[in-house]
Amino acid sequence: xxxxxxxxxxxxxxxxxxxxxxLALALVLVFAVTRVIFIPxxxxxxxxxxxxxxxxxxxxxxTLWLLLGAxxxxxxxxxxxxxxxxxxxxxxxIVGWNLVLPGAVAGALYGLDLAQLPMALQVVLALAxxxxxxxxxxxxxxxxxxxxxxxxxxxxxxxxxxxxxGLGLFFFGAEGSRTPAFSDASFQLGTLNVNGQTLWVLxxxxxxxxxxxxxxxxxxxxxALRATAxxxxxxxxxxxxxxxxxxxxxxxxxxxxxxxxxxxxxxxxVYYDTGxxxxxxxxxxxIIGGLVSYPLAAAGALLVGLLESFSxxxxxxxxxxxVFTLIIPVLLWRSLTSHHVEEEE
Amino acid sequence: MNNGNxxxxxxxxxxxxxxxxxxxxxxxxxxxxxxxxxxxNGAGKTTMLSAIMGLLxxxxxxxxxxxxxxxxxxxxxxxxxxxxxxxxxxxxxxxxVEDNLLLGAFQRYRAGERDHDRTMxxxxxxxxxxxxxxxxxxxxxxxxxxxxxxxxxxxMARPRLLMLDEPSLGxxxxxxxxxxxxxxxxxxxxxxxxxxxxxxxxxxxxxDYGYVLETGTIVLEGPSRELADNPRVVESYLxxxxxxx
Numbered sequence: 001x002x003x004x005x006x007x008x009x010x011x012x013x014x015x016x017x018x019x020x021x022x023l024a025l026a027l028v029l030v031f032a033v034t035r036v037i038f039i040p041x042x043x044x045x046x047x048x049x050x051x052x053x054x055x056x057x058x059x060x061x062x063t064l065w066l067l068l069g070a071x072x073x074x075x076x077x078x079x080x081x082x083x084x085x086x087x088x089x090x091x092x093x094i095v096g097w098n099l100v101l102p103g104a105v106a107g108a109l110y111g112l113d114l115a116q117l118p119m120a121l122q123v124v125l126a127l128a129x130x131x132x133x134x135x136x137x138x139x140x141x142x143x144x145x146x147x148x149x150x151x152x153x154x155x156x157x158x159x160x161x162x163x164x165x166g167l168g169l170f171f172f173g174a175e176g177s178r179t180p181a182f183s184d185a186s187f188q189l190g191t192l193n194v195n196g197q198t199l200w201v202l203x204x205x206x207x208x209x210x211x212x213x214x215x216x217x218x219x220x221x222x223x224a225l226r227a228t229a230x231x232x233x234x235x236x237x238x239x240x241x242x243x244x245x246x247x248x249x250x251x252x253x254x255x256x257x258x259x260x261x262x263x264x265x266x267x268x269x270v271y272y273d274t275g276x277x278x279x280x281x282x283x284x285x286x287i288i289g290g291l292v293s294y295p296l297a298a299a300g301a302l303l304v305g306l307l308e309s310f311s312x313x314x315x316x317x318x319x320x321x322x323v324f325t326l327i328i329p330v331l332l333w334r335s336l337t338s339h340h341v342e343e344e345e
Numbered sequence: 346m347n348n349g350n351x352x353x354x355x356x357x358x359x360x361x362x363x364x365x366x367x368x369x370x371x372x373x374x375x376x377x378x379x380x381x382x383x384x385x386n387g388a389g390k391t392t393m394l395s396a397i398m399g400l401l402x403x404x405x406x407x408x409x410x411x412x413x414x415x416x417x418x419x420x421x422x423x424x425x426x427x428x429x430x431x432x433x434x435x436x437x438x439x440x441x442v443e444d445n446l447l448l449g450a451f452q453r454y455r456a457g458e459r460d461h462d463r464t465m466x467x468x469x470x471x472x473x474x475x476x477x478x479x480x481x482x483x484x485x486x487x488x489x490x491x492x493x494x495x496x497x498x499x500x501m502a503r504p505r506l507l508m509l510d511e512p513s514l515g516x517x518x519x520x521x522x523x524x525x526x527x528x529x530x531x532x533x534x535x536x537x538x539x540x541x542x543x544x545x546x547x548x549x550x551x552x553d554y555g556y557v558l559e560t561g562t563i564v565l566e567g568p569s570r571e572l573a574d575n576p577r578v579v580e581s582y583l584x585x586x587x588x589x590x
Contacts, residue, residue, distance in 0.1 A: 023516025085416040086415055086416070087416055087421070122371050191409055220447065220448070220451060220454055223440070223444055223447065223448055224448060224451055225450050226437070226440065227437045229435070230437045230438065230440065231435050231437055231438070233400070233431065233435045234431075234434075234435030234436060234437060235420045235437075235448075236400075236420065237398070237419065237428075237429055237431065237435060237499075238422065238448050238449055238451045238452065238498070238502070239419075239420045239422070239423035239424055239451050239455070239502070240420070240448070240451050240452075241418070241419075241420040244420075315371065
């Protein structure tokens with residue numbers, strides 16, 4: 001291996017690592033707030049990428065039907081519940097988020113000439129289809145069992161994962177797709193040829209991380225999410241409901257997932273089930289952070305990306321094995337250095 | 346059943362499995378009054394507050410501001426104007442004092458009220474020590490300061506009823522006295538207070554009306570002055586010192 005190859009592999013690793021870092025952050029967030037190990041995170045990656053592919057091809061993406069259907073079911077359940085306890089003030093929000101918003105997205109997808117739109121708008125439309133699915137999934141699959149144990153929530157996650165992968169196959173078919181790069185520019189950095197997409201991924205990941213940092217540090221809703229993660233009872237006593245926090249964290253996770261999918265779509269061919277492996281690698285990063293530390297999770301994810309790209313050079317047949325084996329020494333190290341805390345109640 | 350009471354609890358029963366922890370309890374809190382529930386450890390005092398606040402499933406009727414609550418979700422009751430300072434304080438330890446207070450106003454912020462800066466100034470006036478420590482993490486505060494922060498955080502919601510669960514628990518005597526002074530001061534702001542205490546002497550001194558809870562049942566009630574003279578209360582809760590003015 002010479003420097004040239006090392007730099008190339010490093011570039012690959014950092015780009016993939018940035019995506020894993022985003023997913024790791026989303027996993028830590030969801031786990032801290034809801035105690036859910038969010039295995040379906042990867043499906044949002046695939047949905048984001050493939051929805052954008054459909055939009056760019058001028059087709060109405062199949063995920064729209066999932067959005068409309070899930071919105072209808074959520075609205076029906078929540079309206080019935082709100083009426084039963086006589087809480088009519090919640091009705092506008094329920095109708096707005098679950099019926100009006102999906103309806104508006106559907107209107108835009110059918111009314112606009114999708115293939116001719118500027119790319120930024122196509123991305124926004126794809127996000128508008130996929131991101132609202134996050135809170136809806138939380139409402140339907142997790143909220144009724146929000147107080148269950150971590151293990152039960154994990155089992156739900158596995159079920160949701162399989163359901164979403166199956167739906168993905170139904171919506172997008174078995175073929176993989178790519179999107180055109182955000183930019184064709186490339187330039188020389190020393191001996192390394194840096195292409196525009198690399199910069200896009202790194203820049204967008206960095207911007208998203210900064211935005212998340214500002215959200216959690218500066219806004220009251222961000223602080224409310226942190227408060228829920230620190231002390232659930234205390235947060236409830238402030239009127240921060242577990243449901244609100246859950247939906248908000250799932251919306252963020254869906255946004256991060258779909259956005260990551262859109263970022264990798266020009267680099268790698270995305271299939272309906274690609275998200276799972278990508279999500280799992282983010283998960284390895286999150287585990288390195290103990291599912292609690294954001295900076296450690298991001299650093300761990302970068303390490304996963306680099307390890308993956310270098311092992312694909314030396315032992316490409318074993319690259320997944322090497323990456324996932326990393327979790328064993330990490331778990332050993334974590335269990336030796338941190339004292340065990342029993343899960344409360 | 347609107348007879349001017351802020352809080353009216355009827356036939357409240359709470360069970361942990363087959364064990365009934367609270368047995369047909371009743372309770373009333375009039376506007377601007379301090380009402381106390383005293384009783385020994387394990388009598389069900391905390392259970393009672395948790396049930397009123399919607400933290401525990403319960404049978405019975407809770408009427409707040411004259412309206413029987415059909416929706417006993419904590420968040421809903423907070424929005425109605427109930428506040429609870431729990432026994433364990435439940436602060437956000439890794440967050441700053443200021444952020445803890447700010448989150449106290451979350452429900453009102455969500456409803457569109459943006460006067461949290463003014464409310465915080467009022468809380469700081471009540472607890473100058475919190476102002477000094479505003480940038481410090483809540484977890485680094487002393488026991489007394491934590492209690493002040495917990496009360497201040499609850500006040501940020503501008504509650505109509507403030508429920509305090511064992512505010513003197515685990516605090517040094519001098520701090521306990523300070524906390525009870527503050528409770529007496531709070532009364533002047535017009536908020537009704539439901540105070541649950543093991544420290545019966547201090548509680549009866551500051552309260553207008555009292556209930557005695559023993560093994561899940563209300564066994565005695567009356568104006569706190571009368572309770573403090575009741576031989577049974579003197580014997581069980583006030584000890585040999587008897588009543589002290």
